[in-house]
Amino acid sequence: MPDLLLELFSEEIPARMQRRAAEDLRKLVTDALVERGFLYEGAKAFATPRRLALHVAGLPARGQDVREERKGPRVGAPEGAVQGFLKSAGLASLDEAKVVSDPKKGEFYVAVIERPGRETIEVLAEIIPAIVKSFPWPKSMRWGAASREPGSLRWVRPLHSIVASFGPETETPELVPFAIDGVEVGFTTRGHRFLAPQAIEVRRFADYLPALERAFVVLDADRRKDIILHDARDLAFARGLDLVEDEGLLEEVAGLVEWPVTLMGAFDERFLAIPPEVIRATIRANQKCFVLRGAPGPDGRERLANAFILVSNLVASDGGAAIVAGNERVVRARLSDAAFFWETDRKTRLEDRLPKLGNIVFHEKLGTQAERVERIAALARALAPVVGADPDLAERAARLAKADLVTEMVGEFPELQGLMGRYYAAEQGEDPAVAAAIEDHYKPLGPSDRVPSEPVSVAVALADKLDTLVGFWAIDEKPTGSKDPYALRRAALGVIRLVLASEARLSLRAQIAAASAGHGRDAGTFADDLLAFFADRLKVYLRDQGARHDLIDAVFALPGQDDLLMVVRRVEALGRFLDTEDGKNLLAGSRRAANILRIEEKKDGRAYDAAPDQGLLRLPEEAALAEALRTAGAEAGKAVAVEDFEGAMRALSTLRAPVDAFFDKVTVNADEPALRANRLALLNALRAATREVADFSRIGGEGR
Known part of the structure; x- marks a missing residue:
């Protein structure tokens, strides 16, 4: 079956856009084909710095013929209805329609519309230009004289040529006939800008790949990544070093070269006195190079080597010596700057930098970073006993946590905030717990990030995130839909993970109130909404851990459930209970009771919440259930009071047989009305007993 080869050749595409653009091209073209009834066997897209390419295999040469019967109006219908039918069906008169008889509806007109399948190459000539003209680049541009024309092509960089061929492997493929803003489709592309700049003729994908390889272009980005990674490892190994692998940098570098050549450079060993994270950030950010790890130091800790791996886009005649020397000069200059920042920053104590935080606005409605530090310090001190931290150390760490924002190093490398604060705190002799908390108070930054475990770090991290959440809730700047510009979902998930990992007994409502007081606001207007937000985040977190979201709903439905650790323990105990036969049967019985109560209470306009009358328990089964409820309810309540949720579940399990x-x-x-009311009161007692541990009406049976 025929294949499509499409290449869009341009000036350099930013590395960060390439992979998404390749996927967009594949999806847009294949979706458009499928929408028109053209199925295919496979499709793969590619990107290099100068081209997007797409190969669609196994397309039919032409579309299928279509035969459609379109029902029209009844025979004798008004002229307007008849004319509308003729127009929509493309008929000149009713003579071209047939009359069909229906025993119920009578006779009506039917148009038989037959359309021959279109040639695939014609469809491609319509699809591709439309996709190119509306391609979803994050940023695009116009160029040349045509840029002054309305509706002229916008592309990420100037588009130079287009290859679009279609045909079977056994025949000479045809050009897909179209042009875009004066760029005509052809069989000609180009190889590497410097190593093979001459034109190359390609006609099908089987020829395209080897032709590019001969022209020093590796088309597949993943293959370029493999080449870079393996060559870098080999170079490092030859020197007795280890590559510090960096997936994000590897992806970026693979998007900067079409023919990757790895080389090794070096820098002065004196720069190793700079913190290793600074060396890595400097070399990574400025030169897109990989750092190397040497032998452990005298203290047993791993140390960086004074060498780096760079990736060139050239096969140089001198073996890359000039390229390496140029990169070494730039790296030396950058590391000299970093060393200057390091030495300069160490001359000023962190607490002496705090006044400058008054010049940094955190948010126009939430004040400066200095004001925020005061709030976090007070909150961290109050939280310290809850998480087992020293209050003085927690307050000290919170006061210094943001000081590195005004250092030279963090000004140059914002991604090092917190980390540099830890280094400077250690340099000036702060308690190790304070230094660690300065770095860790931002954590966890994401679902896979490390959760701090040292109590002082936990106190400051909780204070930082709670202040952020309460502040933005107080000014009504909450996440909406997919938009979360202040990363509040991440902050809430961070609070949840911190509390669960440290097993902290924390009343969220009380902490929200305390944080609100720091903002000079009353939490009463938004506390419930913020607690609901935490509940939603907890559902997401526990669902990822395999828990059922309906069990979380069932626990949160009880009053006063703002202790995240206890909520999770209830959910876990409830889940284990419902996995037993007793649990499943009790759930079915309690749901049946709740349904009956809901119907009857709505019908009667009253609640049956009075205690059952012992004198109206006529049947032994009624009496047995009443006694079981009295005993199980009391035992479950006592167990819950001492947070023995497993014991509460065992107490409830005794209700299975009497229910x-x-x-x-x-x-x-x-x-008899009195007897009916008493039995409904008995069902209400069952509902009340199960609510000692959860609202069973929120549990969705055995589904997950």
């Missing part, structure tokens, strides 16, 4: 017997032998809606 089953009650529904088997007792008619709830008895003819």
Whole structure:
């Protein structure tokens, strides 16, 4: 079957856009083909710095013929209806329609529309230009004289040529006939800008790949990554070093070269006195190079080597000596700057930098970073006993946590905030717990990030995130839909992970109130909404851990559930209980009771929340259930009071048999009103007993 080869050749495409652009091209073209009824066997897109390419294999040469019967109006219908039918069906008169008889609806017109399948190459000539003209680049540009024309092509960089061929492997493929803003489709592309700049003729994908390879272009980005990674490892190994691997940098560098050549450079060993994270950030950010790890130091800790790996886009005649020397000069200059920042920053103590935080606005409605530091310090001190931290150390760490924002190093490398604060705190002799907390108070930054475990770090990290959440809730700047510009979902998830990892007994409502007081606001207007936000985040977190979201709903439905650790323990105990036969049967019985109560209470306009009258328990099954409820409810309540949720579940499990017997032998809606009301009160007692641990009405059966 025929294949499509499409290449869009341009000036350099930014590395960060390439992979997404290749995927967009594949999806847009294949979706458009499928929408028109053209199925295919496979499709793969590629990107290099100067081209997007697409290969679609196994397309039909032409589309299928279409035969459609379109039902029209009844025979004798008004002229307007008839004319509308003729126009929509493309008929000149009713003579071209047929009359069909229906025993129920009578006779009506039917148009038989037959359309021959279109040639695939014609469809491609329509699809591709439309996709190119509306391609979803994050940023695009116009160029040349045509840029002054309305509707002229916008592309990420000037588009130079287009290859679009279609045909079977056994025949000479045809050009897909189209042009875009004066760029005509052809069979000609180009190889590497410097190593093979001459034109190359390609006609099908099987020829395209080897032709590019001969012209020093590796088309597949993943293959370029493999080449870079393996060559870098080999170079490092030859020197007795290890490559510090960096997936993000590897992806970026693979998007900067079409023919990767790895080389090794070096820098002065004196620069190793700079923190290794600074060396890595300097070399990574400025030169897109990889750092190397040497032998452990005298203290047993790993140390960086005074060498780096660079990736060139050239096969140089001198073996890359000039390229390496140029990179070494730049790296030396950058590391000299970093060394200057390091030495300069160490001359000023962190607490002496705090006044400058008054010049940094955190948010126009939430004040400066200096004001925020005061709030976090007070909150961290209050949280310290809850998480087992020293209050003085927690307050000290919170006061210094943001000081590195005004250092030279963090000004140059914002991604090092917190980390540099830890280094400077250690340099000036702060308690190790304070230094660690300065770095860790931003953590966890994401679902895979490390969760601090040292109590002082936990106190400051919780204070920082709670202040952020409460502040933005107080000014009504909450996440909406997919938009979360202040990363509040991440902050809430961070609070959850910190609390669970440290097993902290924390009343969220009380902490929200305390944080609100720091903002000079009353939490009463938004506390419930913020607690609901935490509940939603907890559902997401626990669902990722395999828990059922309906069990979380069932626990949160109880009043006063703002202790995240206890909520999770209830959910875990409830999940284990419902996995047993007793749990499943009790759930079914309690849901049946809740449904009956809901219906009857709505019908009667009253609640049956009075205690059952012992004198109206006529049947032994009623009496047995009442006694079981009295005993199990009391035992479950005592167990919950001491946070023994497993014990509460065991108490409830004794209700299974009497509940089953009650529904088997007792008619709830008895003819006698007093008897009926008493039995409904008994069902309410069952509902109340199960609510000692959860609201069973929120649990969705056995589904997950």
